[in-house]
Amino acid sequence: MKHFVHHAMLIVVGAVWIAVIAASMxxxxxxxxxxxxxxxxxxxxxxxxxxxxxEHMGFxxxxxxxxxxxxxxxxxxxxxxxxxxxDKLLExxxxxxxxxxxxxxxxxxxxxxxxxxxxxxxxPSAAEIYESDLPANAVSADQESLIxxxxxxxxxxIRCVDARGVLSSRKDxxxxxxxxxxCTGYAGYYLYQAAIQKMGFTxxxxxxxxxxxxxxxxxxxxxxxxxxxTVRPDVLDRYGNEAGVHITGVQAVYQDxxxxxxxxxxxxxxxxxxxxxxxxxxxxxxxxxxVTTDADNGKRLLLYKDDFADCIVPFLVQHYSEVCxxxxxxxxxxxxxxxxPQDYTQVLFLSSIRRWQELWE
Amino acid sequence: MPLSSLTFTVLTLPVLLLLYYxxxxxxxxxxxxxxxxxxxxxxxxxxxLYPAAFLFFDFGVGLLLERHARKRTxxxxxxxxxxxxxxxxxxxxxxxxxxxxxxxxxxxIAVYSLQGLAYLIGVYRKRHPAAVRIQDLALYLxxxxxxxxxxxxxxxxxxxxxxxxxxxxxxxxEGLGIFIRGLAEKVILADTFGFLFRExxxxxxxxxxxxxxxxxxxxxSLYLYFELMGYAEMARGIGKCFGFELPRNFSHPFFCPGxxxxxxxxxxxxxxxxxxxxxxxxxxxxxxxxxxYAGQVLTWVLIGAWYGMRLQFLLWGLxxxxxxxxxxxxxxxYIRRHYIFGVLYALITVQFSxxxxxxxxxxxxxxxxxxxxxxxxxxxDRSGIYFLTSYAAILLLGLYTATDLxxxxxxxxATTRVGQGMQILTPVxxxxxxxxxxxxxxxxDREPMxxxxx
Numbered sequence: 001m002k003h004f005v006h007h008a009m010l011i012v013v014g015a016v017w018i019a020v021i022a023a024s025m026x027x028x029x030x031x032x033x034x035x036x037x038x039x040x041x042x043x044x045x046x047x048x049x050x051x052x053x054x055e056h057m058g059f060x061x062x063x064x065x066x067x068x069x070x071x072x073x074x075x076x077x078x079x080x081x082x083x084x085x086x087d088k089l090l091e092x093x094x095x096x097x098x099x100x101x102x103x104x105x106x107x108x109x110x111x112x113x114x115x116x117x118x119x120x121x122x123x124p125s126a127a128e129i130y131e132s133d134l135p136a137n138a139v140s141a142d143q144e145s146l147i148x149x150x151x152x153x154x155x156x157x158i159r160c161v162d163a164r165g166v167l168s169s170r171k172d173x174x175x176x177x178x179x180x181x182x183c184t185g186y187a188g189y190y191l192y193q194a195a196i197q198k199m200g201f202t203x204x205x206x207x208x209x210x211x212x213x214x215x216x217x218x219x220x221x222x223x224x225x226x227x228x229x230t231v232r233p234d235v236l237d238r239y240g241n242e243a244g245v246h247i248t249g250v251q252a253v254y255q256d257x258x259x260x261x262x263x264x265x266x267x268x269x270x271x272x273x274x275x276x277x278x279x280x281x282x283x284x285x286x287x288x289x290x291v292t293t294d295a296d297n298g299k300r301l302l303l304y305k306d307d308f309a310d311c312i313v314p315f316l317v318q319h320y321s322e323v324c325x326x327x328x329x330x331x332x333x334x335x336x337x338x339x340x341p342q343d344y345t346q347v348l349f350l351s352s353i354r355r356w357q358e359l360w361e
Numbered sequence: 362m363p364l365s366s367l368t369f370t371v372l373t374l375p376v377l378l379l380l381y382y383x384x385x386x387x388x389x390x391x392x393x394x395x396x397x398x399x400x401x402x403x404x405x406x407x408x409x410l411y412p413a414a415f416l417f418f419d420f421g422v423g424l425l426l427e428r429h430a431r432k433r434t435x436x437x438x439x440x441x442x443x444x445x446x447x448x449x450x451x452x453x454x455x456x457x458x459x460x461x462x463x464x465x466x467x468x469x470i471a472v473y474s475l476q477g478l479a480y481l482i483g484v485y486r487k488r489h490p491a492a493v494r495i496q497d498l499a500l501y502l503x504x505x506x507x508x509x510x511x512x513x514x515x516x517x518x519x520x521x522x523x524x525x526x527x528x529x530x531x532x533x534x535e536g537l538g539i540f541i542r543g544l545a546e547k548v549i550l551a552d553t554f555g556f557l558f559r560e561x562x563x564x565x566x567x568x569x570x571x572x573x574x575x576x577x578x579x580x581x582s583l584y585l586y587f588e589l590m591g592y593a594e595m596a597r598g599i600g601k602c603f604g605f606e607l608p609r610n611f612s613h614p615f616f617c618p619g620x621x622x623x624x625x626x627x628x629x630x631x632x633x634x635x636x637x638x639x640x641x642x643x644x645x646x647x648x649x650x651x652x653x654y655a656g657q658v659l660t661w662v663l664i665g666a667w668y669g670m671r672l673q674f675l676l677w678g679l680x681x682x683x684x685x686x687x688x689x690x691x692x693x694x695y696i697r698r699h700y701i702f703g704v705l706y707a708l709i710t711v712q713f714s715x716x717x718x719x720x721x722x723x724x725x726x727x728x729x730x731x732x733x734x735x736x737x738x739x740x741x742d743r744s745g746i747y748f749l750t751s752y753a754a755i756l757l758l759g760l761y762t763a764t765d766l767x768x769x770x771x772x773x774x775a776t777t778r779v780g781q782g783m784q785i786l787t788p789v790x791x792x793x794x795x796x797x798x799x800x801x802x803x804x805x806d807r808e809p810m811x812x813x814x815x
């Protein structure tokens with residue numbers, strides 16, 4: 001009996017190992033990191049190998065689901081920092097490590113150095129707007145007071161837009177994706193409306209846009225983090241305005257200095273079938289994206305943004321002959337060097353408060 | 362390469378075992394040594410230089426101690442110099458790593474420094490001869506599974522096993538079972554408690570309720586226990602697969618009556634090392650009671666320093682040493698008569714002591730203690746209630762498996778017919794556990810290995 005158990009143990013455990021290794025060999029091969037002398041010596045290769053295994057190991061999704069579902073079954077309400085509720089996934093927000101004054105410093109410094117009409121929009125996370133939907137007693141950082149603190153610390157010339165108020169007043173509508181951290185196109189329109197009014201333009205009425213459902217099976221970054229399929233997939237919309245201005249050129253500059261001419265296409269339809277369909281709005285992330293339009297008003301906007309702004313950009317470009325979009329997540333502190341601010345008539349900082357915290361803390 | 366990484370569990374261990382069982386007996390020791398060095402240097406090959414220097418130093422000093430064994434004064438001076446050199450090197454490196462954010466931290470230093478010293482003291486005391494072959498000493502010092510969190514062994518036990526050890530299917534099967542259970546303790550329990558602890562630690566100390574303070578400390582103590590225990594058990598399991606019988610490092614310390622019993626079940630081989638090589642050898646045994654108590658307190662201060670190069674660790678050692686003396690002089694009889702009191706006394710006091718481990722300053726520790734005593738921001742707050750309700754099941758499971766109630770039940774069950782019949786399920790249970798562990802290892806918000814923090 002004892003011998004039988006030991007033999008069986010080796011066979012069963014060995015079978016698990018062989019199955020996982022065999023499946024991993026198949027699934028990993030396209031992603032396997034190539035070792036070089038430098039990456040081996042620095043330890044980068046070993047880290048790449050571990051993260052590649054974590055992303056592409058055989059049976060990865062099944063194993064992950066087994067763990068996350070068990071955790072939820074035994075009472076946990078959060079998977080990898082994401083609260084799982086019956087109808088949406090909400091990312092837990094961390095308390096800020098720095099105070100509001102520190103977070104207002106970059107925009108204050110920029111304004112002091114350039115003295116251009118400058119606007120600031122900080123967008124709260126879904127957990128802030130849907131606090132009542134969090135699991136009982138669950139805590140998430142108070143972003144309302146943080147945003148207010150940053151706005152209060154901004155110098156008087158900088159005009160701030162109350163994005164939280166805009167979103168709170170429409171919280172019963174579809175303003176955040178259920179499976180993704182970002183705002184929907186619908187919320188994007190109302191954020192655009194609030195911002196563009198402050199910037200001195202009359203917003204284009206909502207009914208002027210033609211809404212197309214690009215996909216009704218959009219599963220976003222929160223889904224990818226939790227693999228929780230009890231929450232319904234999202235709808236990704238395109239807001240088109242054929243009667244409005246037309247894009248005449250899109251130039252991308254990447255972090256390594258390479259450039260790409262994207263023709264007259266701001267959006268990237270190919271992204272809809274990729275791992276991250278949210279990239280549809282602005283395509284592959286790049287350090288700087290310059291969009292020119294046939295608007296002949298001579299207005300030029302310099303937009304410093306994070307990925308929350310992607311769904312708002314298509315609305316903004318309707319008002320400018322040129323919009324230069326600088327991705328703060330790629331430039332970091334050196335954002336002011338990506339483009340000469342003096343070439344532009346207005347400057348807009350548009351970011352989620354979460355990313356803003358991460359960037360300047 | 363951490364033993365709980367996917368790279369090790371999915372790729373390295375199966376290949377390592379397969380090749381080990383394929384190569385001829387003569388080459389197995391060299392193979393194990395080479396494997397240990399590759400795993401040690403994984404991610405930073407330069408790291409191997411430090412233990413290499415360490416090895417040649419210990420090997421040379423060991424031969425000198427043996428050659429001049431009759432010249433006791435010379436040997437004593439030589440041993441003292443070696444001990445000071447090694448301890449200073451370990452202390453300096455760990456302190457520099459602590460200051461510089463651990464950019465170059467030869468991991469395992471806390472383990473092989475003690476093993477190296479134990480070897481030299483053993484040669485000096487003529488408990489065993491000096492190693493004749495450098496590869497024997499190298500394997501003793503750097504056998505890879507042991508480097509993470511022990512268990513420590515003395516050279517006599519190791520060298521005896523080195524010559525006699527045999528590998529067979531039963532050893533391999535038992536070893537794999539122990540490894541999988543250790544892996545589960547690390548990636549299922551320790552990582553969950555580590556995550557819970559990290560989340561609770563975000564609560565500002567000024568607004569901390571009694572519930573949150575206690576939960577934080579309990580989560581930390583379970584994290585620490587399952588982290589160290591998990592690594593030690595993984596080491597024991599891997600050792601068994603390669604034919605080594607490594608000692609147990611923990612023996613279900615929770616629910617032990619009294620701090621003495623608790624600490625005797627906690628990191629057993631480390632305590633034994635300090636008692637054998639420091640308290641009894643260096644302090645020479647105590648003549649009077651007060652000397653014995655002083656020796657005990659000093660030993661625990663050093664154990665605290667071994668855990669980490671911060672003032673709080675020394676204070677933790679001091680507290681434990683003083684509490685042990687208090688227990689032995691005042692409470693011992695009472696604890697013997699009142700088991701429940703002993704259990705509660707140990708549990709509560711040890712929880713208070715762990716606060717020194719995880720706080721950044723004495724002031725912060727004071728705030729935690731205040732909150733634990735009910736002088737913080739009330740009895741319970743929202744976050745405390747949330748975490749208690751969310752993690753109640755896993756906390757109960759952790760507390761239960763950390764006590765000997767679990768062991769008693771499994772041992773009793775094994776003697777019954779039902780239990781023996783259920784043995785047939787052992788392979789399936791272990792395979793299921795391995796599958797669940799692999800799922801747990803896919804989480805990205807896992808805790809870093811504790812030895813990086815200590």
